[in-house]
Amino acid sequence: MNVLHHLDDATILRYASGDLDEAFAVVVASHLAMCPACRRAVRLAEELGGSLLEDTEETALAPRALEQVLARLDTPAPAPRLAEAEPGDVPQPLRRYIGPRLDDVPWKTVAPGIRRHRIRTGSASPLYMLHIGPGKAVPEHGHGGAEMTLILSGAYSDALGRFGPGDIADLDEHVEHQPRVEPGAPCICLVATERPTRFKGLVSRLLQPLVGI
Amino acid sequence: MQSARLIEQPPGYAVSDLRSEQEQARALREAEAARLRAEHRALVARIAGARDRAAFAALFAHFGPRIKALMIRAGADHAQADDLAQDVMLTVWRKIDLYHPARGSVQGWIFTIARNARIDRLRRGSARPYEDVEALELASDTPDGEEGVLSSEICEHVGAAIATLPDDQRTIIEYAYAHDLSQTQIARRLELPLGTVKSRMRLAYGRLKDRLEELR
Numbered sequence: 001m002n003v004l005h006h007l008d009d010a011t012i013l014r015y016a017s018g019d020l021d022e023a024f025a026v027v028v029a030s031h032l033a034m035c036p037a038c039r040r041a042v043r044l045a046e047e048l049g050g051s052l053l054e055d056t057e058e059t060a061l062a063p064r065a066l067e068q069v070l071a072r073l074d075t076p077a078p079a080p081r082l083a084e085a086e087p088g089d090v091p092q093p094l095r096r097y098i099g100p101r102l103d104d105v106p107w108k109t110v111a112p113g114i115r116r117h118r119i120r121t122g123s124a125s126p127l128y129m130l131h132i133g134p135g136k137a138v139p140e141h142g143h144g145g146a147e148m149t150l151i152l153s154g155a156y157s158d159a160l161g162r163f164g165p166g167d168i169a170d171l172d173e174h175v176e177h178q179p180r181v182e183p184g185a186p187c188i189c190l191v192a193t194e195r196p197t198r199f200k201g202l203v204s205r206l207l208q209p210l211v212g213i
Numbered sequence: 214m215q216s217a218r219l220i221e222q223p224p225g226y227a228v229s230d231l232r233s234e235q236e237q238a239r240a241l242r243e244a245e246a247a248r249l250r251a252e253h254r255a256l257v258a259r260i261a262g263a264r265d266r267a268a269f270a271a272l273f274a275h276f277g278p279r280i281k282a283l284m285i286r287a288g289a290d291h292a293q294a295d296d297l298a299q300d301v302m303l304t305v306w307r308k309i310d311l312y313h314p315a316r317g318s319v320q321g322w323i324f325t326i327a328r329n330a331r332i333d334r335l336r337r338g339s340a341r342p343y344e345d346v347e348a349l350e351l352a353s354d355t356p357d358g359e360e361g362v363l364s365s366e367i368c369e370h371v372g373a374a375i376a377t378l379p380d381d382q383r384t385i386i387e388y389a390y391a392h393d394l395s396q397t398q399i400a401r402r403l404e405l406p407l408g409t410v411k412s413r414m415r416l417a418y419g420r421l422k423d424r425l426e427e428l429r
Binding site: 008009010012013015016017018019022025026028029032033034036037039040041042043044045046047048049050051052054055056057058059060061062065066068069070072073092093096121122123172 | 246249266269270273274276277278279280281282283285291292294295298299302303306307316317318319320321322323324325327328329331332339340341342343344346348349350352353357360361363367368371372375386387389390391393395396408411412414415417418419421422425
């Protein structure tokens with residue numbers, strides 16, 4: 001996989017410091033599963049946290065803290081998560097939400113050529129997957145807030161370039177774009193948005209409640 | 214942290230070259246920090262190799278009070294912060310085999326465990342997607358190899374590199390990591406537009422990355 005579009009530096013810092021909500025963290029973690037360069041960047045950003053932890057002033061622990069924690073060392077650890085080693089094309093961090101195979105996603109058609117699957121998370125930001133038919137364009141839209149799109153399969157192009165598997169469009173609210181899927185294969189992507197995206201134009205506005213993006 | 218702010222560039226010259234007491238103090242601090250990092254790696258190796266409780270107790274004595282301070286700044290009361298410090302160190306004990314010295318420092322690893330505990334318990338959010346980068350790499354079909362290596366050289370200069378940031382950028386980094394403030398909270402506290410906070414984050418991280426990657 002040759003990833004061309006990476007995470008914004010501010011996003012790397014927010015992930016490393018724990019500032020992203022669940023929806024955005026899933027998208028970032030899924031990109032990390034596909035992108036060695038961003039893994040390295042996150043490791044470096046986590047070192048900043050380590051350094052600040054090291055330099056922090058200390059707060060004395062409760063008197064019997066050591067005794068208590070030593071007593072807990074032999075208590076059995078909670079059962080580890082099920083091994084998620086099944087073969088599949090879904091990145092690891094997304095598997096606990098949709099399983100290991102993209103073919104098994106329960107899509108719902110929301111507009112001609114556009115299918116969607118909403119993913120339930122504990123965060124307010126919507127997280128969903130889109131399945132957009134070959135050659136289809138998503139109506140031009142700006143963003144009420146940040147939007148992050150990770151390509152899992154297929155490819156689309158917009159003013160920012162070509163986005164293929166592993167690429168992430170990490171956009172703030174000022175960007176407007178109109179992605180068009182390449183002919184030949186559908187494009188499957190994972191999207192987190194800060195707030196419902198607003199569409200330009202009357203037809204697009206009518207589409208919005210259908211697409212929900 | 215206060216004295217670290219005096220640091221202007223990473224050390225790399227002999228003690229005899231030092232021009233001022235300030236620089237000498239900095240070199241001593243750096244040497245002490247390097248010694249501590251090596252000691253932590255050795256303690257982790259003893260825990261991983263022999264489930265050595267004395268080594269764990271030493272690691273707990275060092276990191277426990279720091280994790281507690283972090284949790285209190287993130288909004289925990291003393292009892293809760295004590296619990297969290299214990300939980301984090303218990304996770305260290307249980308997951309010790311996941312620590313990989315070539316992928317970063319012990320302090321960086323413990324920071325990520327503390328970060329996840331803080332999201333789970335204090336923010337009532339889910340830290341589940343905050344995967345261990347190590348685990349993501351293992352599951353990926355593109356292993357990092359050399360690219361994933363964070364040399365001890367790099368890890369050792371992180372503190373000095375943070376200290377060289379301009380005040381306005383360093384403050385944002387400290388708020389984000391050490392005070393557990395969100396981007397929006399930082400903007401409110403500093404009375405800055407959100408976009409300015411984001412661009413300072415970008416500048417700060419870009420600068421640190423450039424500085425540290427030179428050591429690669």
